[in-house]
Each structure stands twice: as C-alpha cells, then as structure tokens.
Amino acid sequence: MPIQVAIVEDNAGICEQLQHIIANTRDLACACVCRNADSALRRIPAVKPDVIVMDIQLPDGSGLECTSRLKRVLPDCSILMFTINEDPDAIVRALEAGASGYILKDTDATGIGNAIHEVYQHGVPLSRDVARKLVETFRRRPTARNVEDEPLTPREEEILLLLSKGLLYKEIADHLSIKHDTVGTHVKNIYRKLHVRTRTEAVMKYLR
Numbered sequence: 001m002p003i004q005v006a007i008v009e010d011n012a013g014i015c016e017q018l019q020h021i022i023a024n025t026r027d028l029a030c031a032c033v034c035r036n037a038d039s040a041l042r043r044i045p046a047v048k049p050d051v052i053v054m055d056i057q058l059p060d061g062s063g064l065e066c067t068s069r070l071k072r073v074l075p076d077c078s079i080l081m082f083t084i085n086e087d088p089d090a091i092v093r094a095l096e097a098g099a100s101g102y103i104l105k106d107t108d109a110t111g112i113g114n115a116i117h118e119v120y121q122h123g124v125p126l127s128r129d130v131a132r133k134l135v136e137t138f139r140r141r142p143t144a145r146n147v148e149d150e151p152l153t154p155r156e157e158e159i160l161l162l163l164s165k166g167l168l169y170k171e172i173a174d175h176l177s178i179k180h181d182t183v184g185t186h187v188k189n190i191y192r193k194l195h196v197r198t199r200t201e202a203v204m205k206y207l208r
Contacts, residue, residue, distance in 0.1 A: 002029040003120050006049040008040045008066065009033075009082070010059050014105065018053060018082075018112070025113035037061040045073050051120050053112075054099070056083040056090065064090075064097045071098030078119040082112075086129055095203060101125040124164045124203055131164065150193040159186045164203045 005022050007030065009015050015033050022028045031049040034040040037058045044052065052070065056063040067079050080101040081094045091102050101119040103112065104127040115125035152160065162172045169183045176183075196202045 002027050003051060003116065004029055004031040004047070004049040005116060006031045006040075006044050006047060006052045007033045008037070008044075008052060008058070008063065009055045010035050010057075011055075014055075021109045021112050022116075024109075025116070028113065028116060035059075037063070037066040040066055041069060044070060048074065049077060051116050052077060052079045053082045053116070054079050056081060056085050056094070064093055067094065067099055068097040078122070080115055080119045080125065091126075091130060102130050103127045104129060122198065123167075124199055126164060131161070152190060152193060156186055156190050156193075159183065160190055160202060163187070163190075163199045 005028055007015055007018050007022075009018065012035075015035070019030050019033065022030045031047045032043055034043055037060050040052075040054075052067075054063045054067055058066065063081065063083070067081070070077065071079065078100045079098060080103065081099045082103060082105060083090075084105050086104065094102055100122070101115055101124055103115050103125060107115065107127055111127075118125040158176070159172060162175060167175065169180055169187070173180045173183045190202055191197060194202050194205045196205055
C-alpha cells in the first residue's frame, strides 16, 4: 500500500510539480490537492492521508495554523512544511504547531521524495540550509529548559542535530565514527534529560 500524500499549496505550478514527483516516486500516491486552508480543513480529515505537504503561506490563512488544527484531528498524520521561508523562528513555530519536517521549495525531486519517506518513518527531514540555520540558532541563543532538566553534553547536542536531519542510528554512528549501541545510549540519555519520547519532541523542546 503506497504512502498517501495530501498537498496543501496555492500555486498551481508547484502543485503540478509535487503531483508529478509523488506519481514518479516509489511507494507514494497523491490522496488529494488543496489550494487553501479552508479546503484542507474540510477535505483532508476525510481522506486521512499518511503525510501532508504543507505550504506556510496560504491565501486564506497561515499554514502553521492549518497544521495545528489538522494535527488535532489527525494526530498520527505526519506534516512536512514546504516553503521558501528560512527564518529559524518560523521553523521552530512549525515544529511547535505539529510539523515533523521542514524543507525548502528549491529542494530537488529526489530530496522531496526522500523527505516524504523520512517524515512517514518518523524522521525529522530538514533542508541543508534549514539545518544550518538551526545550528546557528543553537549557538546564538540559550535554550530555555526547566530547572530540573539536565544539560546535554556536546556529544548529545551533536547527535540531536543529526537526529533532526532524519539520520538513522547507523548513519549517525558512521558519521561520528562510534558504535551503533553508543548512539542508542546517547539517544536514551537525550530523551531522559529532555523528558520526551520521540525525536520530534526532542528537537522541538531543544529549540524552545
């Protein structure tokens, strides 16, 4: 059964491009196309897609608000923001609204297909430029955590960033030249320190 993908995008040309990419990517199928927030809120809950590709700026409202409302009625659906907006604050707001990934509209067809697969598999796909801006955000501002939260070690912060890019444990282990089991131990410590259960929750909490 292919992954069912809904598109929320007001630009007709971009809609066609996304439909073409989905149709030509393995295991993907287009469930519906919505050109504004009102249409998305009316149609998508009935379709119950696996993934929603969501623009941030819609003609009748914010894609962030649309994301938040859809996530309340479709908690198991993964939402991938698809936008030209590279503002780190917008990225954080999107994750807080319930998005599980954030990619830019200049992402190539392969990257878009991969991001849909990643977000469906509970990864947190981020465009390279988006990931870079998040790194800059990490470095510029202090992280607001509860007093009872333990600070992350530099290695744990590094692994959390790689998790935010959707990398698997094996890929992280290869990237850092450490053992797979060591990555698992670090991730357990990250979740424990941040009081979360998933990588999306961990990224969201760390960015706040």
